Amino acid sequence: xxxxxxxxxxxxxxxxxxxxxxxxxxxxxxxxxxxxxxxxxxxxxxxxxxxxxxxxxxxxxxxxxxxxxxxxxxxxxxxxxxxxxxxxxx
Amino acid sequence: xxxxxxxxxxxxxxxxxxxxxxxxxxxxxxxxxxxxxxxxxxxxxxxxxxxxxxxxxxxxxxxxxxxxxxxxxxxxxxxxxxxxxxxxxxxxxxxxxxxxxxxxxxxxxxxxxxxxxxxxxxxxxxxxxxxxxxxxxxxxxxxxxxxxxxxxxxxxxxxxxxxxxxxxxxxxxxxxxxxxxxxxxxxxxxxxxxxxxxxxxxxxxxxxxxxxxxxxxxxxxxxxxxxxxxxxxxxxxxxxxxxxxxxxxxxxxxxxxxxxxxxxxxxxxxxxxxxxxxxxxxxxxxxxxxxxxxxxxxxxxxxxxxxxxxxxxxxxxxxxxxxxxxxxxxxxxxxxxxxxxxxxxxxxxxxxxxxxxxxxxxxxxxxxxxxxxxxxxxxxxxxxxxxxxxxxxxxxxxxxxxxxxxxxxxxxxxxxxxxxxxxxxxxxxxxxxxxxxxxxxxxxxxxxxxxxxxxxxxxxxxxxxxxxxxxxxxxxxxxxxxxxxxxxxxxxxxxxxxxxxxxxxxxxxxxxxxxxxxxxxxxxxxxxxxxxxxxxxxxxxxxxxxxxxxxxxxxxxxxxxxxxxxxxxxxxxxxxxxxxxxxxxxxx
Numbered sequence: 001x002x003x004x005x006x007x008x009x010x011x012x013x014x015x016x017x018x019x020x021x022x023x024x025x026x027x028x029x030x031x032x033x034x035x036x037x038x039x040x041x042x043x044x045x046x047x048x049x050x051x052x053x054x055x056x057x058x059x060x061x062x063x064x065x066x067x068x069x070x071x072x073x074x075x076x077x078x079x080x081x082x083x084x085x086x087x088x089x090x
Numbered sequence: 091x092x093x094x095x096x097x098x099x100x101x102x103x104x105x106x107x108x109x110x111x112x113x114x115x116x117x118x119x120x121x122x123x124x125x126x127x128x129x130x131x132x133x134x135x136x137x138x139x140x141x142x143x144x145x146x147x148x149x150x151x152x153x154x155x156x157x158x159x160x161x162x163x164x165x166x167x168x169x170x171x172x173x174x175x176x177x178x179x180x181x182x183x184x185x186x187x188x189x190x191x192x193x194x195x196x197x198x199x200x201x202x203x204x205x206x207x208x209x210x211x212x213x214x215x216x217x218x219x220x221x222x223x224x225x226x227x228x229x230x231x232x233x234x235x236x237x238x239x240x241x242x243x244x245x246x247x248x249x250x251x252x253x254x255x256x257x258x259x260x261x262x263x264x265x266x267x268x269x270x271x272x273x274x275x276x277x278x279x280x281x282x283x284x285x286x287x288x289x290x291x292x293x294x295x296x297x298x299x300x301x302x303x304x305x306x307x308x309x310x311x312x313x314x315x316x317x318x319x320x321x322x323x324x325x326x327x328x329x330x331x332x333x334x335x336x337x338x339x340x341x342x343x344x345x346x347x348x349x350x351x352x353x354x355x356x357x358x359x360x361x362x363x364x365x366x367x368x369x370x371x372x373x374x375x376x377x378x379x380x381x382x383x384x385x386x387x388x389x390x391x392x393x394x395x396x397x398x399x400x401x402x403x404x405x406x407x408x409x410x411x412x413x414x415x416x417x418x419x420x421x422x423x424x425x426x427x428x429x430x431x432x433x434x435x436x437x438x439x440x441x442x443x444x445x446x447x448x449x450x451x452x453x454x455x456x457x458x459x460x461x462x463x464x465x466x467x468x469x470x471x472x473x474x475x476x477x478x479x480x481x482x483x484x485x486x487x488x489x490x491x492x493x494x495x496x497x498x499x500x501x502x503x504x505x506x507x508x509x510x511x512x513x514x515x516x517x518x519x520x521x522x523x524x525x526x527x528x529x530x531x532x533x534x535x536x537x538x539x540x541x542x543x544x545x546x547x548x549x550x551x552x553x554x555x556x557x558x559x560x561x562x563x564x565x566x567x568x569x570x571x572x573x574x575x576x577x578x579x580x581x582x583x584x585x586x587x588x589x590x591x592x593x594x595x596x597x598x599x600x601x602x603x604x605x606x607x608x609x610x611x612x613x614x615x616x617x618x619x620x621x622x623x624x625x626x627x628x629x630x631x632x633x634x635x636x637x638x639x640x641x642x643x644x645x646x647x648x649x650x651x652x653x654x655x656x657x658x659x660x661x662x663x664x665x666x667x668x669x670x671x672x673x674x675x676x677x678x
Contacts, residue, residue: 025578025579026578026579027578040278042579043578043579043580044579045579045580046235046278046279046336047479047480047483048483048579048580050483050522050523051483051484051486051487051523053523054484054486054487054490054523055486058490063525065521066521066522066523067279067337067522070278070279070280070337071280073278
């Protein structure tokens with residue numbers, strides 16, 4: 001269960017978390033990640049992003065269809081899509 | 091978790107068609123028949139397609155089992171079609187691959203689930219049209235997203251398909267071909283779509299068959315290719331929606347990989363039977379079977395087959411019981427079983443000496459043909475390397491589920507009790523990655539606890555609980571190592587593959603333990619444990635864990651059981667604990 005005292009996720013907080021997550025996978029600093037660039041352009045290929053989906057599920061404590069990461073190939077698009085997804089749980 | 095239903099043995103739903111097919115295959119192996127050793131050896135020698143044998147399977151109605159009930163066929167339970175294909179593979183792998191390909195070719199349409207398209211395909215299969223599945227291309231192998239075959243929207247509706255698919259089973263003989271094609275120039279996971287191509291609706295100038303490729307084994311199989319030249323496809327050739335090709339095919343591979351496992355098990359059955367017959371016979375007054383080394387090796391090979399069977403049985407039930415975990419289960423089973431069967435064939439070949447290498451028409455043995463034919467299974471539908479990569483990508487999920495003690499108890503109970511009715515398959519529940527890690531292995535600590543409870547009641551030996559405890563220790567350490575694996579994209583560290591192999595062994599051993607525990611629960615009393623002991627000893631041996639020499643005598647006990655009926659060795663752990671009428675034997 002998610003912590004009821006936790007801050008609700010916003011598009012901005014999701015974008016920040018995703019940027020850090022992607023940066024850690026790429027072993028580089030978060031400020032070098034452009035959130036409008038396709039994840040595949042950073043080398044996160046279509047199978048690899050599926051493991052990112054697992055981390056997202058843990059972070060948000062929801063169950064996600066990992067193809068959300070295929071349909072929303074940038075951090076910006078993904079943040080928006082996740083915010084919508086989370087709104088359904090609210 | 092046990093159900094409250096009466097322990098009386100429920101009618102095994104797969105029994106009737108399996109018994110009918112087994113009986114028929116027995117008749118068809120007679121002199122002059124399509125499955126006779128001479129006929130099959132001749133097809134192998136001349137690299138000819140097993141047309142007669144496939145026709146006999148058509149007459150039996152095997153095709154009906156490739157079509158789900160809801161689309162007009164007889165396929166209700168995946169493990170039934172797996173057992174039927176295993177029975178055919180036990181006689182000849184080339185025939186099984188050639189005939190069974192139709193199921194694998196159709197799987198994408200079943201998963202996409204569009205009722206009208208599925209009914210249409212069901213009808214075509216029933217009429218006898220073979221279905222192929224064309225994914226790979228000459229220069230791209232397993233890298234499906236590098237594929238260059240392209241479908242463009244046609245000016246007046248429908249699609250135009252161009253490009254070449256190569257190394258495709260049934261590419262020439264298939265009347266229908268499921269084709270993965272690029273529909274977005276950019277490619278990517280949403281850049282491909284699937285099409286069901288009906289050759290009978292294409293003019294000859296729109297496609298060319300490529301020549302049959304001579305192969306090391308399965309020499310009679312139609313391994314060829316097909317090139318499309320602006321082939322016009324109607325709108326309704328599209329399977330699913332545009333851009334869903336990769337997603338659907340990854341899910342279809344969950345089924346076809348499990349299908350490869352069933353065929354591999356059949357080849358393992360065949361090899362063990364040939365070897366057991368060979369060592370049991372008198373040669374110049376000497377029976378090889380009396381030699382302790384021979385018995386030990388034969389027993390270890392049989393233990394490898396029982397472990398493979400346990401993993402395969404659970405995998406075949408999982409599309410129903412643990413559908414959300416199929417991405418793990420199918421990858422594990424496809425990497426593990428063909429490797430284990432290749433190993434046992436090599437072990438047995440050693441016992442046969444020169445007789446293992448004779449041509450298949452030699453009266454002694456068709457062993458060399460089994461060895462050759464089986465080698466392809468480890469490569470088909472994603473090599474072991476590809477499957478282990480798919481597994482490694484899911485290490486974090488698996489390790490997390492294990493650490494948190496999280497598993498699907500209901501699904502696990504259904505997957506590991508062959509007498510439990512299977513829930514209907516729901517393609518919607520299949521996922522690209524496992525939703526819940528791996529219940530089979532995550533349920534191991536509880537299973538070992540259950541075994542210890544049985545030991546307290548005198549229904550399990552100390553030897554058994556000790557080995558199971560040792561397996562649990564290995565599994566605990568392994569999951570810590572798996573959790574520690576981190577890697578940047580496209581840089582899977584080499585030792586992760588070793589961990590994947592160890593996970594596979596744990597999966598197989600856990601499957602065997604679960605199956606045994608469910609059988610013990612049904613029996614409500616002590617059941618024979620020799621076969622399970624042999625499985626655990628074999629798994630720990632494969633895991634390079636220390637095993638007492640006294641424990642290795644479990645292999646000798648297993649050899650004894652096999653040699654008592656050399657022409658019909660036990661195929662399954664369950665044959666040892668609950669012998670049925672047709673499989674009754676001297677189980678220890």
